[in-house]
Amino acid sequence: MIIHPFAYFRPDTIEEALGIYDQVMREGKQPVYYGGGSEILTRSRLNDGRFDAVIDLKHIPETRVHGQDRGKLRFGAGLRLTELADRDLWPFMTATADRIADHTTRGHITLGGNLMSTLPYKEALLPLLLADSSTAIIATKGGVENRTLKDLYDHQINLKPGEFLVSVTVDGNEAKAMAFRSYKMTRQDWIDYPLVTIAVAKRDDGSIRAAFSGWASYPFTSSRVNQILSETGKAPQDRAARATRSMPQAALDDIRGSREYREFVTEYTLTNILKELEDAQ
Numbered sequence: 001m002i003i004h005p006f007a008y009f010r011p012d013t014i015e016e017a018l019g020i021y022d023q024v025m026r027e028g029k030q031p032v033y034y035g036g037g038s039e040i041l042t043r044s045r046l047n048d049g050r051f052d053a054v055i056d057l058k059h060i061p062e063t064r065v066h067g068q069d070r071g072k073l074r075f076g077a078g079l080r081l082t083e084l085a086d087r088d089l090w091p092f093m094t095a096t097a098d099r100i101a102d103h104t105t106r107g108h109i110t111l112g113g114n115l116m117s118t119l120p121y122k123e124a125l126l127p128l129l130l131a132d133s134s135t136a137i138i139a140t141k142g143g144v145e146n147r148t149l150k151d152l153y154d155h156q157i158n159l160k161p162g163e164f165l166v167s168v169t170v171d172g173n174e175a176k177a178m179a180f181r182s183y184k185m186t187r188q189d190w191i192d193y194p195l196v197t198i199a200v201a202k203r204d205d206g207s208i209r210a211a212f213s214g215w216a217s218y219p220f221t222s223s224r225v226n227q228i229l230s231e232t233g234k235a236p237q238d239r240a241a242r243a244t245r246s247m248p249q250a251a252l253d254d255i256r257g258s259r260e261y262r263e264f265v266t267e268y269t270l271t272n273i274l275k276e277l278e279d280a281q
């Protein structure tokens, strides 16, 4: 049950969406941008997060881009996770995003909603954190801006009030050159929030990078951990153990699992991933 009334807007252009946001604010009301609505509506039902108007971004053509253009893979924020999987433009993204929720829910969740989620997991972010060329296209009052994910991401994608995510891009050659593995470990069921999800990319220079969701209250990658994982002269188990001990913050200790259990699962999973990537050479 939705417990409070709110206005629904369905702009067809970026400018219209920004204008509606401004207008609602000027009226002293609280607008929110709306992707699939799964999180917004769940929070509303739980009386968590008051809003007076939702601005549905999915009908703006720029949020629906999905393809390769001038060497870049482009993913609109309004794409549903099932659409990403069906097209499979970037298999690393598919492998990671296709483990979020169940198929029916993935048919509602949008890429933008997952990347901008207020929940800690944001699993679709993991492959993007591992590519140097990941760029976010942002709608701002001054026009559409391209910003590198590295500049924008600090525990979350930091946008100013009123701005929204239009799409993300990654260089096609960089994406293609990565060998990857993406493993989601859950407490018990196949479909659940992650105990830890580990996405690992082996780049064409042989270096290895990993990104984690579920270990902390936000997804992250760590240059120290990546450096240890890339010491390919050393045994996978040794690297995985040292990487797990070198995480930039302690593992969460919550209902999904204790800190010690997360550490154990992470070390075990990293060991297997390293072996798999090296056996595949």
Ligand SMILES: Cc1cc2nc3c(=O)[nH]c(=O)nc-3n(C[C@H](O)[C@H](O)[C@H](O)COP(=O)(O)OP(=O)(O)OC[C@H]3O[C@@H](n4cnc5c(N)ncnc54)[C@H](O)[C@@H]3O)c2cc1C
Pocket: 032, 033, 034, 035, 036, 037, 038, 039, 040, 041, 042, 057, 077, 078, 099, 100, 101, 102, 105, 108, 109, 110, 111, 112, 113, 114, 115, 116, 117, 118, 119, 121, 122, 123, 124, 163, 164, 165, 166, 192, 193, 194
């Ligand atoms: C049953 C279920 C299981 C789930 N399991 C997982 C899981 O295993 N892993 C995981 O990572 N997540 C999981 N989630 C969380 C889910 O990924 C997020 O709640 C969801 O991604 C939100 O997507 P949405 O399109 O419905 O977003 P919405 O509910 O529409 O929006 C979510 C947030 O993002 C903002 N937003 C949306 N689009 C944009 C945009 N383009 N620009 C700026 N801000 C925007 C909204 O204002 C809101 O704050 C699960 C959710 C459900 C319901």
